[in-house]
Amino acid sequence: QKEVEQNSGPLSVPEGAIASLNCTYSDRGSQSFFWYRQYSGKSPELIMSIYSNGDKEDGRFTAQLNKASQYVSLLIRDSQPSDSATYLCAVLDRGSTLGRLYFGRGTQLTVWP
Amino acid sequence: GAVVSQHPSRVICKSGTSVKIECRSLDFQATTMFWYRQFPKKSLMLMATSNEGSKATYEQGVEKDKFLINHASLTLSTLTVTSAHPEDSSFYICSVPDFQYGYTFGSGTRLTVV
Numbered sequence: 001q002k003e004v005e006q007n008s009g010p011l012s013v014p015e016g017a018i019a020s021l022n023c024t025y026s027d028r029g030s031q032s033f034f035w036y037r038q039y040s041g042k043s044p045e046l047i048m049s050i051y052s053n054g055d056k057e058d059g060r061f062t063a064q065l066n067k068a069s070q071y072v073s074l075l076i077r078d079s080q081p082s083d084s085a086t087y088l089c090a091v092l093d094r095g096s097t098l099g100r101l102y103f104g105r106g107t108q109l110t111v112w113p
Numbered sequence: 114g115a116v117v118s119q120h121p122s123r124v125i126c127k128s129g130t131s132v133k134i135e136c137r138s139l140d141f142q143a144t145t146m147f148w149y150r151q152f153p154k155k156s157l158m159l160m161a162t163s164n165e166g167s168k169a170t171y172e173q174g175v176e177k178d179k180f181l182i183n184h185a186s187l188t189l190s191t192l193t194v195t196s197a198h199p200e201d202s203s204f205y206i207c208s209v210p211d212f213q214y215g216y217t218f219g220s221g222t223r224l225t226v227v
Contacts, residue, residue, distance in 0.1 A: 034215055043119075043206045043221040044157070088156065090216075100147065101208075101216060105156040 002027045004091050006104035015113050019076040023089030023104055026070070032092035033072045034101065035063060037085045044088055048074065079111040115141035115211040119219025126197055126226055134192045134222045136207030142187035147208040147216075148180075157206065163190040197226040 003026040013019045021035075032051050036044035050056045050063040050072065062075040072091075076083055086106040093099040116139040126132050136146055146163040161182050162170040169182035179201075181193040194201055207219040 036218075041204075041223075043218040046215050046217070049215050099210075100159055100162065103157050 002030075002091070002093070002102045004089055004102045004104040006087075006089050006107045008105075009107040010110060011107055012110045012112065013079050015079060015081060015111055017079050017111075019079045019083065019109055019111070021074040021076075021087050021089075021107050021109070023072045023074075024070055025072070025089075025091045025102075027091065027094050028067075028070060029094040030067075030070075030091045031094065033063070033065060034090040034092070035061075035072075035074045036088040036090060037083075038088060038106070039085045047087075076109075079109075081111045081113055084110050115139075115143070115209045115217040117207065117209050117217045117219045119207055119222060121222055122220055123223045124225070126224070128198055128226055129196055131193055131195045132197055132224060134194075134205055134207075134224075136190045136192070136209075136219050138188050138209045141209060141211055143190075143209045144187060145210055146184060146190040147210070148182065148190075148192050149206045149208065151204040151206065151221075160192075163207075194224065197224070199226045202226045 005024045007022045035048045038044040048063040050065045056063045060077045064073045086108045088106045089104040090101040118137040120135050144165045148160045149157040151157050160175045163182050163184040165184045171177045184190040202225050206221040210216050
């Protein structure tokens with residue numbers, strides 16, 4: 001069974017701070033990684049995808065991937081109360097282009113004003 | 114990414130009845146769709162992989178006779194919860210994989226069995 005672990009949380013940060021979300025995965029050969037945001041009672045929405053080692057930035061969000069350490073993270077700069085949600089890390093099944101995703105349990109983030 | 118429509122968004126049914134949930138890919142031909150279930154404050158659990166024109170692939174522990182999946186076209190997959198029981202109450206979500214943009218989720222169906 002392939003494992004995806006996220007820092008348990010909940011994580012609470014003040015408005016304007018940087019929120020750091022972490023994820024590790026067990027399958028060393030994994031190639032594709034995703035971060036989803038899920039508001040309470042809603043379905044997940046894709047925030048970032050990352051496939052190569054290093055950083056990938058999109059607005060206030062930065063995904064970081066280190067395949068050697070089997071580690072992927074998401075940084076949220078200038079956190080806003082609207083960022084309060086559960087963040088899910090997902091890893092694509094190795095060797096699969098349209099295969100299943102393995103999800104972590106999620107980290108609940110609260111940004112307080 | 115793909116535009117995914119899921120209906121109904123919320124359904125309440127009596128124990129013993131069946132409920133059908135539809136997942137439509139509106140702008141993308143999906144040979145594969147995924148069905149997930151999520152209990153409160155838990156992560157998504159993959160139930161089955163829906164394959165167009167063939168049988169679905171179920172995850173271990175998921176009863177295929179209880180959760181019937183039909184993927185008759187490239188744009189529609191349905192999940193039917195048969196003989197529903199209160200323990201089937203959950204949030205059911207479909208997902209359409211799009212190679213270019215990742216995986217898009219439907220809006221989900223909140224099932225309550227009373």
